[in-house]
Amino acid sequence: MSGKPKLTYFNGRGRMESIRWLLAAAGVEFEEAFVETREQYLKLIKDGYLLFDQLPLVEMDGLKLVQTKAILNYIAGKYNLHGKDLKERAQIDMYVEGTMDLMGMILMYPFSTPEQKEKQLASIIEKATTRYFPVYEKALKQHGQEFLVGGCFSWADVQLLEAILMVEEKKADVLAAFPQLQAFKARTSNVPTIKKFMQAGSQRKPSPGDAYVATVLKVLMSD
Template identity: 30%
Template sequence: MPSYKLTYFPVKALGEPIRFLFTYGGTEFIDNRFNEEDWPKIKPTTPFGQVPMLEVDGKKVAQSTAISRYLAKQYGLAGKDDWEALEIDSTVDTIHDLRANIAAYQYENNETAKEEKLKRAKEIVPYYLERLDAQVGKNGGYFVGGALSWADFVFVGVLDYLNYMMKENIIEKYDNLKQLKQKVEEIPAIKSWIEKRPPSDL
């Protein structure tokens, strides 16, 4: 069994889907959370100056989506054939597009530009959520193939981060997405993880 160490900020955000996957798979991993002030020391030790970073038997790899896909394949959460794998990939990329649109507003320091980006986010977020909600409705309560996949973990894992950035519960009006969140959070392994993980807003 390889040894796994996940290095990330002390928040859920992009690290949480990976933590969900490890937990679901019943795989031991070191959940290495560092404080903001230690980032300048850690950054040069990462492959491309970014986290999450996963170490597998000491070998380092970056990119949260690639890490999640790698684990999902091991736990049978990457679709039952190439077409489903493609649909899952496409959904995950869409979720990250949604995140990028919200983050563009959240991390903008120029006030005028920030207002513009907030206006854009307020238009684009419902546009994405309506479609994602309909997708879950058509697929038996999951994003793809009527079954749990890593796309579901990505969405539910980053949701607190999206809500934090938008300062609201963005899925309030979307029943299929609300039910998906509940389903994922009620998986026994995930439920026990949520109860014991360190608290954070995002």
Template identity: 45%
Template sequence: MSGVKLVYFNGRGKAELIRLALTYVGIEFEEVYLKEKSEIEKLRSDGDLLFQQVPLLEIDGKRIVQSGAILRYLARRGGIYGNNNDESTRIDELFEGTRDFCGPLLGMIFRPEEDVLKEAKEKLLPRYLPVFNKVLEETGSGYLVGKSLTLADLGLIEPLLILVEYLGDQVLTGYPQLQSFYKNITSDEKIASFLVGPHRKPKNDQAYVDTVRRVLNW
């Protein structure tokens, strides 16, 4: 074991992008899955969860919560957070946009799948796909910022993976830059390895939803 632990549920949620980032920057990690309410209560009583919620990443002698903070820590450590302040700021700007894009999609199964996908088609796709396609066209590098992969690119591939998985790759028709981006990013050796590896979680199912509700007492 590397000593790095990611504490969450055995499902995608807000930890899936953390899993991808850990894999991409080459950090081996162990997953600890919450299954019972008593487990998260112990983390809370021990003071491990600053805001009383997971994901929690134990790394370098630290316990980090808040998915955005975790991802930025990993991006800085892995050298995918830009080469200067201007690039880091642009990465932040675009990464936050990917979170707004992806957020509603993470509710799959917690909300009826047909409702989530209907909302995606009516609101998310026409709002976000043109923006990111234009940014990629402007950079001309195949990446959102600079000439190599950054946290912003990892942030964008998450909702695209979900959309293609549920709606098919035709969802990107009419957005040639995004089509190329999707192909190139998913063909990256480390990302391709993650997508077929043990840390990649399957679609949300009822068992996952039931576990989350039991642990969080929903």
């Protein structure tokens, strides 16, 4: 072992992408192993790597970590991205849950039928602009600080930037009515570790296409 965290997932975004973002933001290099066949997936289960028979899997610090939120919580805690006390941690968790809800809708979008996609896209944009983004816009405006919680860069900021970029892929001008979020996006995109992750050639994954969807369905769906 090289000592680097090892991430096992499909060769695409899915639920692993937020983990990639958080490790990258913390400046942590990681290795990846891609599951491409059902046989590989079943072997991971047989060998005891997947506690609940689910991906993603992250191996670090001698642990076999599964369940996305548990993995993200561990990384955020380890690299001081989870606030300085219990109150800040609660605030960060609330903001993170919001972005996870929004991103969850986007993660499912590629798996929808062509007939469903137009309605789902409209729902994503509507909820982003009326339910989720106004919360973050108000928070940044009220406390007048650069980041969401405690004036310090945290897991919540990483997730919010990721969510913003995901929605912008669906509607480029989605931040038109949110000046605080526009400024936040510019600031966080220039955090050196994040700027590096956003550059071409990084381990950041592209928006999922048909090949990714086909692989996921092939691996997870039994005959």
